[in-house]
């Protein structure tokens with residue numbers, strides 16, 4: 522519990538409307554996209570690193586937990602303040618500070634919305650590739666903290682590949698600058714990499730330096746329709762084998778197509794068991810040539826037909842449909858266990874076969890879609906929590922899913938992270954020594970376990 526005296530001190534540090542403890546505000550900052558809820562006792566809206574430093578120093582002195590929050594769009598409960606305390610909303614630190622055209626970098630505050638940064642750099646002829654489907658709401662700080670990925674990861678990599686450095690407030694309240702503005706730097710341990718994907722447990726980012734690329738001249742988009750999931754999965758492997766790395770290579774199974782078609786005017790074909798949404802980019806001739814080769818590969822793998830987006834409007838519509846798949850699934854069942862397992866690309870056909878068997882064996886619908894090009898399939902085990910018996914079967918299916926994924930040399934999370942939801946499974950992938958090492962690193966940064974306790978390696982046990 523935060524005492525009335527501490528609240529008074531925090532209100533004096535955060536004047537006017539930059540602090541709140543009103544019940545309706547607390548309700549809004551205590552959940553994320555998992556639906557897990559736990560209310561904070563106070564929410565602060567800092568505008569600079571010094572304010573955050575003061576809060577963390579006070580938290581260490583008085584022993585209350587602090588959790589940073591971006592847009593709250595996470596899928597694993599990482600921003601939910603399980604131990605209550607203070608939530609620091611980063612949404613008012615939302616300026617793009619500079620775009621450096623010679624060094625191809627952008628300096629931003631962490632509360633910048635991902636799509637706003639993309640738009641700003643594209644207007645200047647640059648490109649910031651990481652594109653989580655939540656990009657219209659998620660923040661860059663949240664993306665960095667979760668190591669977010671997206672459809673373009675198959676060609677361009679994930680958020681991790683675009684962070685050069687940052688200003689961070691450590692859990693003890695010290696402010697530190699890590700990383701460099703240069704393309705290379707090998708000075709000390711790579712703390713920048715350690716911070717990426719640390720889920721708000723090792724520090725609060727207050728400024729991020731990001732790498733940009735030149736904007737590709739053109740993008741070509743095609744939909745490929747298949748009679749079987751197996752044909753589509755084999756096509757994914759064959760495209761990569763043919764020496765082409767497409768800009769995106771997304772997969773939707775029949776249930777995902779049905780769900781999004783019921784949800785919106787999707788304009789998707791109804792005669793396919795699986796769809797691939799494929800893009801190429803670069804100069805006009807290269808994008809066109811690669812698209813033609815990809816269509817040939819599809820033809821070799823029993824494609825029903827390929828449809829090319831004729832203009833930007835058609836292309837944008839296809840992406841809106843793709844990004845709407847996740848929310849549309851709740852029409853199938855009121856709850857979903859949404860996992861983002863990733864396997865080596867060559868094992869996608871085997872994974873898809875095992876998922877179909879798993880759905881049959883467990884008797885729960887499993888809907889699959891996602892970033893097939895990099896082996897990252899979003900597996901949605903659909904259920905109704907009110908039906909205890911079915912929910913138990915659904916959870917059993919999740920345990921089996923993780924076991925299958927590890928057997929196929931995959932990982933239990935490609936981009937959503939561990940947070941609260943996957944903490945019980947962490948050891949199955951990284952082993953007891955890995956978990957102990959994670960805990961020792963957390964303790965070195967945060968000896969009093971103040972910052973976002975209870976996440977990742979069950980940090981509350983430190």
Ligand SMILES: Cc1cc2nc3c(=O)[nH]c(=O)nc-3n(C[C@H](O)[C@H](O)[C@H](O)COP(=O)(O)OP(=O)(O)OC[C@H]3O[C@@H](n4cnc5c(N)ncnc54)[C@H](O)[C@@H]3O)c2cc1C
Nearest residue numbers: 591592593594595599654655660662663666670720721726
């Ligand atoms: C419809 C939908 C689609 C999605 N699609 C994708 C996808 O394609 N790829 C993908 O990777 N994810 C996806 N996500 C998950 C989610 O959007 C990402 O994890 C995103 O990076 C979270 O950003 P956020 O700003 O909402 O962070 P939050 O959820 O608010 O926070 C996430 C974590 O970041 C920490 N954090 C936030 N800001 C800071 C900061 N400044 N300093 C330190 N720590 C901080 C928090 O403490 C928390 O641990 C999707 C979510 C939804 C709802």
